Amino acid sequence: MGSTQTLLKSLLQNPSSIKSKSQAKQLHAQIIKSRGFPPSLMTTILSIYSSLNLLRESLLIFNILPSPSILSWKSIIRCYTSHGLFLQSLISFVQMRASGKYPDHHIFPSVLKSCTSLMDLKLGESIHGCVIRLGLDFDLYTCNALMNMYGKLQTIGEVGGMRFCDSQKRIVGVDPNVELKQRSDVGSRRIDGKVLYHSCGKSNDIGMRKRDKEAFYMENVRKVFDRMPKRDLVSWNTVIAGSAQNGMYEEALMMVKEMGDADLKPDSFTLSSVLPIFAEYVDVSKGKEIHGYAIRHGFDFDVFIGSSLIDMYAKCTRVDDSRRVFCLLPHRDAISWNSVIAGCVQNGLFDEGLNFFRQMLMAKIKPRHVTFSSIMPACAHLTTLHMGKQLHGYIIRSGFLDNVFIASSLVDMYAKCGNICIARWIFDKMESPDMVSWTAIIMGYALHGHAHVALSLFRKMEMENVRPNYVAFVAVLTACSHAGLIDEAWKFFNSMIKDYGIAPGLEHYAAVADLLGRAGRLEEAYEFISNMHIEPAGSVWSTLLAACRVHKNIELAEKVAKKIFKLDPENMGSYILLSNIYSAAGRWNEAAKLRVAMKGRGMRKKPACSWIEVKNKVHAFMAGDNSHPYYDRINEALKVLLEQMEREGYVPNTDDVLHDVEEEQKRYILCIHSERLAIAFGIISTPAGTTIRVTKNLRVCVDCHTATKFISKIVGREIVVRDVSRFHHFKDGKCSCGDYW
């Protein structure tokens, strides 16, 4: 017995020597058994339980304490916070204050963390007041926690008499229904590894510019930081992370330098805050420097660094490096998977993205909300409606539908998979659609040729004070261009510049030029493009070249083509267009010369490909493709269809056939166009009366367009064809595009 007492005494004098739950419980039992133990021993046991993070055991003791000491309160608050029970933690703090106890510097970090997690800035600020009144505002840990709070919680309220309340930040791990988001005013996008920045002009809200807002959000952090008598690595990491997360990239990078001057070395926390900056800047060489530093210091197996690296390489269009980092990671969590999936999808590797997604499920890693918004664009691009619907089901079951990112990606997916009605249904159910959601649905209607719906939605968006950006104007101008609404397009184009201060980009110019050209105002279009305030790219001139073909203006076509070949010598589409123009005019020699020139440059026509999803499987067809197992049946069906079509008055239009061959041969070439194979396969392999949905990687040709109108009538089916620029809904011998596309 005596030896037990001695042991107890020595253990209690050195509580940190207790490292396991069972040891702690044994000690607890021994104390209860030894009669007449002083009540203060219970507090010691409580703090041992709390330091081992044992909430249940801590509570069992805490709840029977008649008047908990400061140490007991500290233990229980800490335990609540580390279990994510932030509300309980704050309630305990308030109860402690009510009981007349003064908190010490050990309590504030936990309490401030709870405020941060619950996004309660008001309470946090009053706790800051409390800190100051108690003279604890020089405590290292408390200050670190304060800076973290101010960096994470953006202020909602009045600043200099101007109200602003957009873009709150999301805090992970709180209420899943409270999904707030952060949005940047500056968009950037990557083309061939280069990045183009476009500013959307003024800030989203009245008065305050984005820079000012960022600075304001960080002002309190800096105030605390500058007053600190002593700063440790955590202090620096907190300011650096705060600056990086609030878009103040240059400041963040400067702080890393200053940190070095203060003789502190960047650690894995620092690096994972810095890497996203180089991802945003698309600066792979700086990113690689960080990668090298991480390897030299043994941080490269850190999951946080890993996912930042995966993302950085992917954003710099280095998908292979990105995947390599992923494969080398010894431990992968949901975020590492998200990073690699998003990386693939953002770089157009949709199949690979879906593959990683499947592997993630097989590895029993639960997808998170971000996973869905990352993978959904893959379904949208591949038109895999079946997959998209499955994901939609999963999203509903997980309760993720409230998330703006996910809902917007669903709207886009349904629209791109040809189902604009469901897209609209989801959009209408959204509580507060943001600009991206609006843009997705507007673009959806634009692609389906419902220009007037798109335009009225755009106006509605403006009326609801959602400020359109660069992309939103691309969407509304696309709507105009697909419907020939030239006057409306001019209005939007001018409003974009004058009302919103957005400088028009290539897409906007292209849409207007396309409209002018197709309305036959070729010279005007030529002038318009020539007077652009930025260098017109081949893509803009191409719209005019296409218009020249429609209006059979060979002279202008040659002039325009010359410009394109000079600007963008790799632009095959233009060679083919010009060649088509020559062919249509019967100038086979010139057409042939062009084709020889193309071959000489090693250019090959992008092979036409169409695909259709039947019974959860994608069937792809190339032009003249006889590899499909049902090829004979498809051919038979096409033959029967052709006979019926001709009886109904179908006359093949061979204008688009490039080849200088006999008319009979040309007709045959038309019949084996990839979209016809896909449509015929759809007819013979799906139940009568169901809608057929086909996707094509190029634009649908004039003759196939005519043929599909006939086919839709003959088989009594709706046929939805998504080509590279829009949707065609064929029904009863008519197409939704009204033959204007």
Add this chain to the structure above:
DNA sequence: ATAGGGTTAG
């Protein structure tokens, strides 16, 4: 005791 990574529209 306090600090870090991934997402939607063109």
